[in-house]
Amino acid sequence: MDFELMLRIYPFFLKAAVVTIELSVLTTILGLVCGALGTAARLSRHWYLRAIGAAYVSVIRGTPALIQLFLLYFGGPQIGIQLDAFEAGVIGLGVNIGAYMTETMRGSIIAIDKGQTEAARTLGLSRFQAFRKVVLPQALRLMIRPLGVNINALIKGTALVAAISVVELTYTAQRYIGSTYKPFEMFLLSGLLYMVIIYVTGKGISYLDRKVRLT
Amino acid sequence: MSDTQNFVEIRNARKSYGYIEVLKDISLNVERGQIVAIIGPSGSGKSTLLRAINDLDPLTGGEVWLDGVQVNKTLPHRQYEKHINQMREHVGMVFQHFNLFPHLTVRENVTMAPRLLKGISKEEADQLAEEQLRHVGLLDRIDYYPSRLSGGQKQRCAIARALAMKPKLMLFDEATSALDPELVEEVNLVMKKLAEEHMTMIIVTHEMDFAASVCDRVLFMDQGYVVEEGPPEVVFKNPKEERTRAFLRKHLGANK
Ligand SMILES: Nc1ncnc2c1ncn2[C@@H]1O[C@H](COP(=O)(O)OP(=O)(O)O)[C@@H](O)[C@H]1O
Ligand SMILES: [Mg+2]
Numbered sequence: 001m002d003f004e005l006m007l008r009i010y011p012f013f014l015k016a017a018v019v020t021i022e023l024s025v026l027t028t029i030l031g032l033v034c035g036a037l038g039t040a041a042r043l044s045r046h047w048y049l050r051a052i053g054a055a056y057v058s059v060i061r062g063t064p065a066l067i068q069l070f071l072l073y074f075g076g077p078q079i080g081i082q083l084d085a086f087e088a089g090v091i092g093l094g095v096n097i098g099a100y101m102t103e104t105m106r107g108s109i110i111a112i113d114k115g116q117t118e119a120a121r122t123l124g125l126s127r128f129q130a131f132r133k134v135v136l137p138q139a140l141r142l143m144i145r146p147l148g149v150n151i152n153a154l155i156k157g158t159a160l161v162a163a164i165s166v167v168e169l170t171y172t173a174q175r176y177i178g179s180t181y182k183p184f185e186m187f188l189l190s191g192l193l194y195m196v197i198i199y200v201t202g203k204g205i206s207y208l209d210r211k212v213r214l215t
Numbered sequence: 216m217s218d219t220q221n222f223v224e225i226r227n228a229r230k231s232y233g234y235i236e237v238l239k240d241i242s243l244n245v246e247r248g249q250i251v252a253i254i255g256p257s258g259s260g261k262s263t264l265l266r267a268i269n270d271l272d273p274l275t276g277g278e279v280w281l282d283g284v285q286v287n288k289t290l291p292h293r294q295y296e297k298h299i300n301q302m303r304e305h306v307g308m309v310f311q312h313f314n315l316f317p318h319l320t321v322r323e324n325v326t327m328a329p330r331l332l333k334g335i336s337k338e339e340a341d342q343l344a345e346e347q348l349r350h351v352g353l354l355d356r357i358d359y360y361p362s363r364l365s366g367g368q369k370q371r372c373a374i375a376r377a378l379a380m381k382p383k384l385m386l387f388d389e390a391t392s393a394l395d396p397e398l399v400e401e402v403n404l405v406m407k408k409l410a411e412e413h414m415t416m417i418i419v420t421h422e423m424d425f426a427a428s429v430c431d432r433v434l435f436m437d438q439g440y441v442v443e444e445g446p447p448e449v450v451f452k453n454p455k456e457e458r459t460r461a462f463l464r465k466h467l468g469a470n471k
Contacts, residue, residue: 118271119314119373123328123380124304126296133327137318214317214362 006185009176016172017193023086023158023168024197027093028151034098039105053102060099066160068092073164089161097154104150108143109135141212148205155198169193222247222282222415223268223384229276230263230439237263238274239439245432248413252426252447255436256462261419264436265386268417269306270299281305282383304332307377311389313369315361321348321372322357325379332380347375351405367398371405378409385409387418391425423466427451435459 041053060068072081073088083091112135120130162171169190177183223245230238237260245251253261266272268279270287279286286302288295316324325347326340335343348354351371361369370390377385387406391399403425409416410429420426426433426447433450435443435458443450443459451467454460 113314115310115312115314116316119308119310119316119376120328121300122269122271122303122306122308123376124300124332125328126300129331133331134316141318214360 001188002182002185005180005182006189009180009186010189012176013169013172013189013193016167016169016190017197019086019166019168020155020158020194021197023089023093023161023166024151024155024201026090027097027154027158030090030094031097031101031150031154032147034095035101035105038098038102039109042102042106043109057099057102060096061103065093065096065157066163068096069160069164085161085164085166088164089158089166093154093157093161097150097157100150100153101147104146105139105143108139108146111142112138138214141209141214144205144209144212148202148209151201151205152198155201156194159194221245221280222249223417224280225264225268225277226280227277228264228267228274228279230260230267230272231275237439238267240277241439241441242277243434243441245415245417247415249432250410250414250416250418250430251432251434252430253417253419253434253436254421254423254426254462254466255434255442259436260439261436262388265308265388265417265419268384268386269303269308271308304380305383307374307380307382307385309370309373309377309385309387309390311392313361313366313373313393315364315369315373315376317361320358320360321353321364321375324361324372325376328376329379343379344375347379348372350378350408351375352401365398366394367401370394370402374402374405374409383415385414385416387416387420389419389421392421421466423451423463435462437462 038053038056041049041056044050044053069088069092072092073083073085076083076088116134116138117130120134121127125133158168159170161168162174165171167175173186173190176186180186221244223243225241225243228238228241229236241264243251253264255261263272267274268281268286270279274287281302282305284302286299288298290298316327319327322341322344325344329335329343330340344357345354348357351374353368353371353375356364356368356372361372364372374390390406391402394402399422403422406416406418407429418426418430430447432444433447434441435450435454435456437458443454443456450459451463454463
């Protein structure tokens with residue numbers, strides 16, 4: 001194994017890691033927004049909103065993320081959606097992970113005992129107040145860990161945008177193989193950096209989870 | 216409507232789940248300050264009837280009136296929500312499984328609704344919490360989380376939470392059924408105290424002794440009907456209906 005090459009070349013990979021982190025952060029934010037909207041739709045009083053929410057989840061989860069990305073990036077211009085590769089990556093992955101986050105959030109909310117809502121409503125709180133003050137604070141605590149699982153999958157999923165030429169960790173590895181002819185070292189380098197990002201994120205999630213856990 | 220009569224009035228209440236009718240034409244009047252016990256076998260519709268009073272389980276037929284206002288009147292959705300929220304402020308409810316809010320302290324459990332719905336200040340809220348918790352003997356646990364309370368303490372906290380809204384009517388659905396036997400008495404004492412303060416109460420219970428000692432009237436329900444109703448000394452000592460006798464034999468067997 002060529003350690004010298006790895007030491008020489010890793011600063012370029014650090015720059016690529018920054019792009020992967022940016023992608024991950026933006027995708028997480030968009031995913032949480034989509035997840036919240038999807039959850040609101042799926043738990044709505046109105047059947048048509050529930051139908052839209054259910055369709056969103058099943059379409060996204062029923063097709064490969066790569067196809068969704070290609071559809072958006074390559075197919076988009078055909079229907080008037082012009083995005084650069086990074087934008088398409090964030091939007092494609094964000095909307096994708098949002099469907100999974102919808103299920104996570106909804107699961108945490110419906111896991112809260114119905115008696116909680118009943119007690120709140122009995123005191124005179126409105127549906128919204130009961131949700132806001134009683135159900136949500138408990139559900140948020142419950143959903144941190146499973147959302148962490150979604151975020152873990154999302155970080156690894158950002159590798160897909162290499163296929164639409166976003167210069168992140170995976171694409172950078174592929175690019176340097178062209179000049180170094182050392183695929184093992186190159187993929188090892190990006191793999192290690194993914195591991196660092198995921199490890200740190202995981203620690204952060206655990207910390208958050210411990211901090212808000214109900215005793 | 217006069218001040219003393221028909222404070223709570225249930226007229227021809229019916230409730231079905233699909234084809235199954237669980238309340239079959241029930242009428243009930245409760246005067247202000249009265250305490251009514253509802254007894255009967257499991258599945259007879261006691262909870263459903265109680266929960267119809269604050270519209271937690273809406274009736275499929277009939278009317279519920281509270282203090283001259285119809286609880287389950289027909290209104291467009293939004294207006295109905297507003298109306299029902301207002302009605303519920305006046306009706307406290309205590310559940311078998313307490314349903315305390317685990318993410319809030321005892322103090323916050325008690326003050327959340329009044330702060331949110333009556334806009335009282337933090338100082339007023341603290342005062343209210345202290346007053347209510349002293350009333351149920353839980354002042355020393357004011358900053359505990361529910362997970363650190365015993366069952367009896369949890370139920371007393373739940374009662375304080377309901378009382379903090381200053382309700383005109385209290386509903387109890389087997390408030391002591393989930394408690395260890397040695398913790399039942401402390402909750403019963405709080406309920407007796409409320410009785411002495413002339414709180415209007417409707418109490419679903421399996422404790423015949425307690426019902427006999429605090430209630431003005433007892434309703435025996437079976438299979439969605441009120442089979443028998445009257446003062447406790449009549450219903451417990453001299454029931455007219457065979458079904459009541461059979462039920463009481465099972466539940467009072469030892470003492471009779
Ligand atoms: N949500 C529901 N769906 C269908 N049946 C129900 C529901 N809630 C209660 N029931 C039925 O209604 C009947 C009365 O229940 P309930 O009022 O809880 O009885 P009790 O409190 O006297 O034990 C029971 O047969 C029960 O199975
Ligand atoms: Mg019941």
